[in-house]
Amino acid sequence: MRVLIVIGILAAFLIIAGVLLFKYWKKKEPTPQNPPPSGDELQVHVLDVGQGDSILIIAPGGKVVLVDAGVPGSGKVVLDAMKRYGVDHIDLMVATHAHADHIGGADEVLLHTKVSAVLDSKVPNTTKNYEDFLAAIDKTGAKYIGASPGQNFDLGGGAKLSVLAPIQPFFTKDQLRSGANEPNANSVVTRLDYGDFSMLLTGDAEAETEARLMQSGANIKAKVLKVGHHGSRYASSEKFLRQGGFEAAIISDGADNRYGHPSQDALDRFKALNIKLYRTDLEGEVTVISRGQGYEIRTERPASGDLWAGRTPPGREENSGDSADTRQSRRATGR
Amino acid sequence: MAESDEQKQSASSKQLHAAIDRIEDGGMAVLYVGDDEKTQIDIPLSLLPEGAQDGDHLRITILIDKGSRDQAASRVKSLQEKLAQKSGTDEQKDFKL
Numbered sequence: 001m002r003v004l005i006v007i008g009i010l011a012a013f014l015i016i017a018g019v020l021l022f023k024y025w026k027k028k029e030p031t032p033q034n035p036p037p038s039g040d041e042l043q044v045h046v047l048d049v050g051q052g053d054s055i056l057i058i059a060p061g062g063k064v065v066l067v068d069a070g071v072p073g074s075g076k077v078v079l080d081a082m083k084r085y086g087v088d089h090i091d092l093m094v095a096t097h098a099h100a101d102h103i104g105g106a107d108e109v110l111l112h113t114k115v116s117a118v119l120d121s122k123v124p125n126t127t128k129n130y131e132d133f134l135a136a137i138d139k140t141g142a143k144y145i146g147a148s149p150g151q152n153f154d155l156g157g158g159a160k161l162s163v164l165a166p167i168q169p170f171f172t173k174d175q176l177r178s179g180a181n182e183p184n185a186n187s188v189v190t191r192l193d194y195g196d197f198s199m200l201l202t203g204d205a206e207a208e209t210e211a212r213l214m215q216s217g218a219n220i221k222a223k224v225l226k227v228g229h230h231g232s233r234y235a236s237s238e239k240f241l242r243q244g245g246f247e248a249a250i251i252s253d254g255a256d257n258r259y260g261h262p263s264q265d266a267l268d269r270f271k272a273l274n275i276k277l278y279r280t281d282l283e284g285e286v287t288v289i290s291r292g293q294g295y296e297i298r299t300e301r302p303a304s305g306d307l308w309a310g311r312t313p314p315g316r317e318e319n320s321g322d323s324a325d326t327r328q329s330r331r332a333t334g335r
Numbered sequence: 336m337a338e339s340d341e342q343k344q345s346a347s348s349k350q351l352h353a354a355i356d357r358i359e360d361g362g363m364a365v366l367y368v369g370d371d372e373k374t375q376i377d378i379p380l381s382l383l384p385e386g387a388q389d390g391d392h393l394r395i396t397i398l399i400d401k402g403s404r405d406q407a408a409s410r411v412k413s414l415q416e417k418l419a420q421k422s423g424t425d426e427q428k429d430f431k432l
Contacts, residue, residue: 072373100356100367100375126390127354128372181357181389232360258377259359313361 037158037195037292044192044199044288046226047081048280048300049074051254051261052101055201055226056081057192060292061156066109067094067190067201067226068102072129075108081285082113089114092153092161093142094190095133096203097183098125103133110136117143119151121166121203123186147188149218158194158292164218165189165209176208177234184229185209191222195292200244202228202235210240220244223295224288225275227251231262231310238269248276248297250288255281257311264310277307351395358389366393 040060047054049070056078057065064087069078082088093115095103109115110133118137124130137144145151151163171185187203200222202209206229213220225246228235230253249270253261262279270277276297278286284300353368353376362380364387367373380387387393419425 072367072375100365125356126392127356127367129356129367179358179360179362183357234360258361258363260361263360313363 034160034193034195035154035158039291040157042157042159042192042194042197042290042292043085044224045081045085046250046252046278046280046286046288047074047077048284049077049105049252049254051230051257051259052104053096053203053226053230053252054078054105055252056085056087057155057161058085058087059155059157059159060194061159062087063091063155063159064089065092065094065153065155065161066090066115068096068203069093069105069109071101072104073108075105075112078105078109079112089116091116091155092119093117094119094147094188094201095121096188096201097121097123097186098127098130098133099183099204100127100129102203104129107132107136110140110142115140115142117145119145119147119163119188121183121186121188122146123166123170123183125183149216160193162191162193163188164191164216164220165205165213167212167216171208171212177206180206180208180234187228189213189218191219194290197224197290197292197295198222199224199226199288200246201226204229204232204235206232206234207237207240210235210237214240214243223247224297225249227262227266229261230257230259231266231279233260233263233265236266236269238273241269241273241275246273246275248278250278250286250297251280253279253281257281258313260311260313262310264312267308267310271308279303279307282307347399349397351397353393353395355383355387355389355391355393364389368395 038060042060043058045056047056052071052074053068054070054074055067069075090113095106095118147163147166149164149167153161155161166186171182173182176185184204184206185208187205189203189205190201192199200220221244225244227249231251251262278297278299280286282303282305287298289296351368352370353366354372356365356367358364358380363377364380364383366376366378368376
């Protein structure tokens with residue numbers, strides 16, 4: 001009888017120890033370690049496509065990633081840049097979301113260069129531009145991948161691209177501020193890691209998405225930020241910028257935009273946190289180079305204006321965006 | 336008269352297809368217009384029909400409004416005449432400034 005009790009106690013002890021050990025092991029399970037950097041050059045070219053996004057990444061081992069393809073007609077800008085940098089294929093095209101200022105030139109790129117795989121948020125748009133993009137994937141036989149957090153793309157040479165968003169279930173319109181939309185909120189958000197260098201690419205994600213990312217425990221800490229939604233006042237919340245600890249921020253936008261991008265509000269938040277700012281509308285193409293230790297940022301030309309001055313939509317007084325928002329809010333509740 | 340105006344308008348009307356790609360900050364709707372959706376037009380959301388939202392397809396009817404133009408021309412002409420009469424400069428050749 002006494003033996004049985006001892007065995008019972010021992011068994012209970014072992015089970016508890018096992019559970020504790022398992023929990024500890026689970027906790028300690030590393031988020032997959034980044035491979036050691038080869039020391040070769042990683043290049044990130046934030047192309048000047050006007051009021052849109054297109055970012056060409058050339059990894060140390062020669063793998064090529066294109067994040068977005070600018071406004072319609074930007075295909076040529078992308079193809080020219082590829083030629084300039086000596087790459088003749090794209091291993092992964094990321095379509096952060098289905099708006100024409102991000103996938104505008106995607107069909108053209110797909111039809112004129114070899115693209116192996118396409119990563120899409122899968123939140124659709126009803127435009128011909130988005131249909132043409134899907135049709136081009138179909139025609140060229142590129143692999144079509146729905147983006148999901150936890151996906152990792154090994155770019156070789158120690159560089160890696162990881163998907164942080166869209167987080168399922170997708171944002172719906174009723175969860176967003178009035179005037180916001182699902183394609184933006186469900187943008188594909190990725191992080192690029194190479195040695196001690198890191199960069200966060202946020203598509204047109206705004207504050208709601210930033211909050212969800214922080215809540216999900218995603219690793220948003222990075223040296224460089226590709227600013228969300230072209231410097232919109234609704235993106236780059238202070239909390240997100242603080243938690244990300246970004247040293248530099250790059251805004252991809254066009255001088256002729258009528259949407260008030262970048263907004264003074266967002267620029268002030270970068271300035272308050274001493275984040276170094278780069279803008280394609282004023283400096284042309286912005287290039288980040290890293291060999292896995294530190295990084296360097298170059299611009300195509302010196303800034304043609306004040307980097308810290310935001311844009312106001314034509315015909316609108318400062319802060320009059322509020323009245324437009326009120327109108328949208330009224331409409332939204334009317335539906 | 337009204338009938339003939341309508342006839343003039345319908346003879347020169349055009350139907351256009353458009354899709355609202357997105358609504359940007361400040362309530363600016365970004366439209367892609369034409370059957371190929373290649374032409375971008377930015378237009379305040381407030382100028383679109385109530386309830387229009389991103390992703391919607393639109394049919395735009397464009398009419399040349401001859402009547403409105405004629406009315407404006409007539410208003411302009413009478414203003415010119417009124418001003419000239421008021422200034423009394425119709426027949427004047429030499430001016431001392």
